[in-house]
Amino acid sequence: MRVLSGIQPTGRQHIGNYFGAMRQHLQLQADHEGFYFIADYHALTSGPTAKELAGYSHDIALDYLALGLDTEKTVFWRQSDVPEVTELAWILSCVTPMGLLQRCTSYKDKLANGFSPSHGLFAYPVLQAADILIFDSELVPVGADQKQHIEITRDIAGYFNNTYGEIFILPKEHIIKSVAIVPGVDGKKMSKSYNNTIEIFGAEKSVKKTIMRIVTDSTPVEEPKDPENCNVFALLKLVASEDELKEWDSKYRNGGMGYGDAKKRLAELMIEYFKPYREKRAQLEKDPKYVQDVLADGARRAKAAAVKTMLRVRKAVGFGAYNV
Numbered sequence: 001m002r003v004l005s006g007i008q009p010t011g012r013q014h015i016g017n018y019f020g021a022m023r024q025h026l027q028l029q030a031d032h033e034g035f036y037f038i039a040d041y042h043a044l045t046s047g048p049t050a051k052e053l054a055g056y057s058h059d060i061a062l063d064y065l066a067l068g069l070d071t072e073k074t075v076f077w078r079q080s081d082v083p084e085v086t087e088l089a090w091i092l093s094c095v096t097p098m099g100l101l102q103r104c105t106s107y108k109d110k111l112a113n114g115f116s117p118s119h120g121l122f123a124y125p126v127l128q129a130a131d132i133l134i135f136d137s138e139l140v141p142v143g144a145d146q147k148q149h150i151e152i153t154r155d156i157a158g159y160f161n162n163t164y165g166e167i168f169i170l171p172k173e174h175i176i177k178s179v180a181i182v183p184g185v186d187g188k189k190m191s192k193s194y195n196n197t198i199e200i201f202g203a204e205k206s207v208k209k210t211i212m213r214i215v216t217d218s219t220p221v222e223e224p225k226d227p228e229n230c231n232v233f234a235l236l237k238l239v240a241s242e243d244e245l246k247e248w249d250s251k252y253r254n255g256g257m258g259y260g261d262a263k264k265r266l267a268e269l270m271i272e273y274f275k276p277y278r279e280k281r282a283q284l285e286k287d288p289k290y291v292q293d294v295l296a297d298g299a300r301r302a303k304a305a306a307v308k309t310m311l312r313v314r315k316a317v318g319f320g321a322y323n324v
């Protein structure tokens, strides 16, 4: 089955991105045909400087490669290297009712969080639909916040097919496996936009410092504590072994444990968890040419698949094959 997902280069990746999305992408590549891309056209909607966009794109490429992306099996590219998706996005725009986009909650959320209301931001879901449909994707693993975008994709494919015939194979199922939301150090959803992240590849010292800042309640050391309502425990669940987690669960419930102890252990485990990947990333960082070659190869493979679909689409709408 073809599995596709995109990740926006809008900042340094954090453990919410890893446990919520990236880890799953990497696991799925074993049994499926993985198509993963750096969604830089989408990232443009948040108004980065050229330097930021280029830097974050390179960072994400390094992150995925260090975390175990299999470059032989999986197609990995930068979205803007396959501009055919923007052509498809335009064509899909012409069958997309305004009302469908006006109902989109992520647009409203982003305005509420200070994004400027550009046409690109409004049309964001149409470009995402193009990403998914141009590659005949069957599974789209994303976090729960992306569910509406996948539903919109199916709607848009339906409108297109009703108008022009069965061009897009409506995937039998789009699996949206959602993991529990990973909390940030302030207890809100961990997000690049909230300045509350623990970076996957932050310097060890700063990871420790950030973890020690995690907000907890003010239950005194000697009193029992509720692990299920604790941000530190929620993060321990991601990295501690089952046995160790049970121990912490009792320590919380029995009282006599300070949150500082749990935080210290969390920092150790978190650093240990990412250690091998950190070493791999440091190696890759020394070889920018390698990263460039991987992305160029990915772009070639992605483009071949995209052009195949576009020929189908262009014929259906009356453009016919490209003259050049």
Ligand code: ADP
Residues within 6 Å of the ligand: 007, 008, 010, 016, 017, 018, 019, 020, 021, 022, 141, 142, 143, 144, 145, 146, 179, 180, 181, 182, 183, 184, 189, 190, 191, 192, 193
């Ligand atoms: P951010 O909110 O940091 O900007 P993105 O919107 O770029 O993150 O999300 C990239 C992917 O990571 C999405 O699939 C999203 O669902 C997932 N993700 C982001 N933050 C979290 C979180 N705190 N918990 C679980 N998954 C998350």
Ligand code: TRP
Residues within 6 Å of the ligand: 004, 005, 006, 007, 008, 039, 042, 127, 128, 131, 132, 140, 141, 142, 146, 149
């Ligand atoms: N909107 C997604 C996010 O913010 C990123 C994305 C862009 C994407 N195009 C996609 C995800 C296509 C899945 C499929 O996380």
